Amino acid sequence: MCPPGAGKGTQAKQLTDRFHLRHLSSGDILRAEKAAGTDLGKTLGQYMDAGKLVPDDVVVKVMASALSANNAAGLLLDGFPRTVEQAKALDDQLAAAGKALDVVVVMDADPALIVRRISGRRSCPKCGRVYHTETLKPRKDGVCDDCGTTLVLREDDREEVVRQRLETYRRQTEPVIAYYRGRAGLKVIDVDGAGTPKAVLKSLAAKLAELGLGS
Numbered sequence: 372m373c374p375p376g377a378g379k380g381t382q383a384k385q386l387t388d389r390f391h392l393r394h395l396s397s398g399d400i401l402r403a404e405k406a407a408g409t410d411l412g413k414t415l416g417q418y419m420d421a422g423k424l425v426p427d428d429v430v431v432k433v434m435a436s437a438l439s440a441n442n443a444a445g446l447l448l449d450g451f452p453r454t455v456e457q458a459k460a461l462d463d464q465l466a467a468a469g470k471a472l473d474v475v476v477v478m479d480a481d482p483a484l485i486v487r488r489i490s491g492r493r494s495c496p497k498c499g500r501v502y503h504t505e506t507l508k509p510r511k512d513g514v515c516d517d518c519g520t521t522l523v524l525r526e527d528d529r530e531e532v533v534r535q536r537l538e539t540y541r542r543q544t545e546p547v548i549a550y551y552r553g554r555a556g557l558k559v560i561d562v563d564g565a566g567t568p569k570a571v572l573k574s575l576a577a578k579l580a581e582l583g584l585g586s
């Protein structure tokens with residue numbers, strides 16, 4: 372759980388590489404559908420470009436199918452669930468498969484810092500890799516290191532949309548933290564997203580290690 376732009380995608384990539392996890396990002400999955408230009412993609416795009424959440428019934432269906440196709444152990448969910456309704460649907464799907472969440476990561480950062488980070492973000496529209504004009508530059512200016520695609524500024528990264536996304540987070544996603552906190556058998560880790568990417572990863576990895584996860 373993390374406000375937009377706090378760095379969850381950046382940390383998710385580091386954690387999946389380091390701990391050999393599979394990364395399932397709802398934002399990446401929805402952007403791929405939008406880019407495909409399907410009817411569903413066009414509908415999703417209207418919510419995403421306005422900084423609003425895509426309706427629960429649509430996201431739950433899309434993510435249920437992605438989860439079923441990636442049912443191996445060691446899955447890192449990024450951006451899902453984002454409402455209490457989505458969290459309940461995820462619980463039901465996991466219970467039906469005899470599985471459960473191990474850890475929930477809550478990462479926060481100051482809104483002013485978030486706006487600065489997002490304004491410098493450049494993303495690869497093909498593989499989803501994320502860069503920053505100041506703090507995380509690609510080897511060749513404007514080109515993805517991994518797949519050679521030209522980097523873009525996401526349509527929802529304009530400042531007024533970012534502010535709408537932050538408001539959406541406070542209203543619809545923060546209640547999910549309370550839904551998980553205190554649940555028996557589920558660990559909730561709090562991480563300060565304000566440091567450098569390396570410092571945040573170090574703090575996150577140390578907290579996971581304290582729980583006996585990763586090394």
Ligand code: AP5
Pocket residue numbers: 373374375376377378379380381382397398399401418419420422423424425426430449450451452453454457488489491492493501502503504506507527536564565566567568569571
């Ligand atoms: P999504 O793609 O999930 O976007 P988001 O939550 O708004 O998060 P971001 O991708 O903007 O930020 P991030 O925290 O991953 O930051 P990043 O690591 O890139 O969702 C997009 C949209 O899809 C939603 O608005 C919604 O419409 C829809 N959607 C998705 N899931 C949904 C769901 N479950 N239900 C309904 N709708 C859903 O970092 C940002 C920048 O900062 C980068 O440039 C990075 O290089 C830099 N940076 C990162 N960490 C640091 C650091 N520590 N120091 C300095 N710079 C840093």
